[in-house]
Amino acid sequence: MLCQECNKMPATVHLTKIVNDKKTETHLCQQCASEKGELEFAFEPKFPIHHFFAGLLDFDGFETPVGIPGKTKIQCNNCGLTYAQFSQIGRLGCSDCYESFGEKLNSLLRRIHGSTRHTGKVPQRSGSAIKVKKELEQLRKDMQKKIADEEFEEAARIRDKIRELEKDTEGGGE
Amino acid sequence: MAQDKFWVKNLSKWMEGTGPDSEVVLTSRVRLARNIKNIPFPYLASDTQTQKIFNDVNRVVGNHKGEFKDFTFIKLEEMESLERQLCVEKHIISPQMAKDVRNSFVLLRNDEAVSIMINEEDHIRIQCLFPGLQLEGAWNLADKIDDIMESDLDYAFNEDRGYLTACPTNVGTGIRVSLMMHLPGLVITKQINRILSALSQVGLVVRGLYGEGTEVIGNIVQISNQITLGQSEKEIIRNLYAVAKQLIEQEEEARQNLLNESRENLADRAGRALGILSNARIVSSQEAMQLLSDLRLGVDLGLIDFDSKIINHLLVTIRPAHLQSMERKELDAYERDVCRATLIREKFIGSSK
């Protein structure tokens, strides 16, 4: 087999990448492989990840809306990127794109991550209000559970904590 | 290339190959992707905008002199391309960053365990790279640095989507956790493909380098999380840690079985690797990786006496940019193979006991 890059030398480096059980293979000669940096064990995926979701986009038929007269163009007001451009380059233009592309993006996120809702870290400073909100949500859930389990003393303790938190945010919150 | 810069002159701390479970896990890495509100991502941003990102980070560093006293700013445009390639080989910067250097910087800790990439695919990428299995340690450090950054910067963060990133595959936690593992036992006993394909079904990305046939070159694979949204950082790290522990167990079992059934063969393999590496005059990087792996397995199993630190260093220093930096000139593939063999021979003199 000849090298896919230069088509001159025999391919001696065979790269296989498995994502979601889908295999992609690349065959290069030693020279091209080191030039392309494929021998360097780079940490980031080097096979264009856009191929991965370009496939998803095609599957959804996002780029060929049927029956929509005039084909409405979806565009981000902040950076000007259109959804069509995004699906070609696989990169969003700015943080506002997440709002601008709304539902379409949600369906993509669901396919990539199996979820659309962040459950991890919240920024310390700018996210303090969100943090309290998430903590309150959790406490209310805990309280309901204690009530269901008939652990009323515990439930009352959690209720007091909720009240305290609510008071704090009303007083000091922006 | 200026040879006196520490990132050119020194070896990274992670290359020493120490740390927990270092017989199987070479490195643990945690990377966080962060962006600043309302400014387009680097590939769309204007020079003024990317300059502002740098100024903002610079201000944070100025406000936290104590925390950043061991850090140095390096401007990528001021690096020669070979020097950038060297940094890629050391995992200080990403290959993509080496290609597109416009207004990009790296804020590097002197021991190279932390590198903060500025204006890469995202505005800020915080990377912590530790030797051995130290996911938790790497995360705690990245988390701390992230908090310092955020205390002075307005991150693009949304309650539902989390940290907003240029690529939707990073959105949410923005975290990528990776392990580099040496798995010769699983390769020799032909279990590797089955196991790796199973991993890819549980939301992990597996990358290996395959040579002639089905053998993984150097028996090294990289495993990382694919999902960044809907799981917390702790969950993601716990999952990968659990998988790593299982892999380590399976690898050790395979090694033990090999030792029981074909001890002489393994010792022979390691001895031959030592023989070739100590005497060869021309060695390709692929061959070197395989031989170093054979030798390392022999050392790990106590079949041969050799300083494994030398093997760890060579995994990085036999790469093209390192060889060319050492020779202080460009080398073609053949010259590199000769230079590589010479480097290995020199390092091996007096190392085998």
Ligand SMILES: [Zn+2]
């Ligand atoms: Zn080629």
Ligand SMILES: [Zn+2]
């Ligand atoms: Zn936008």
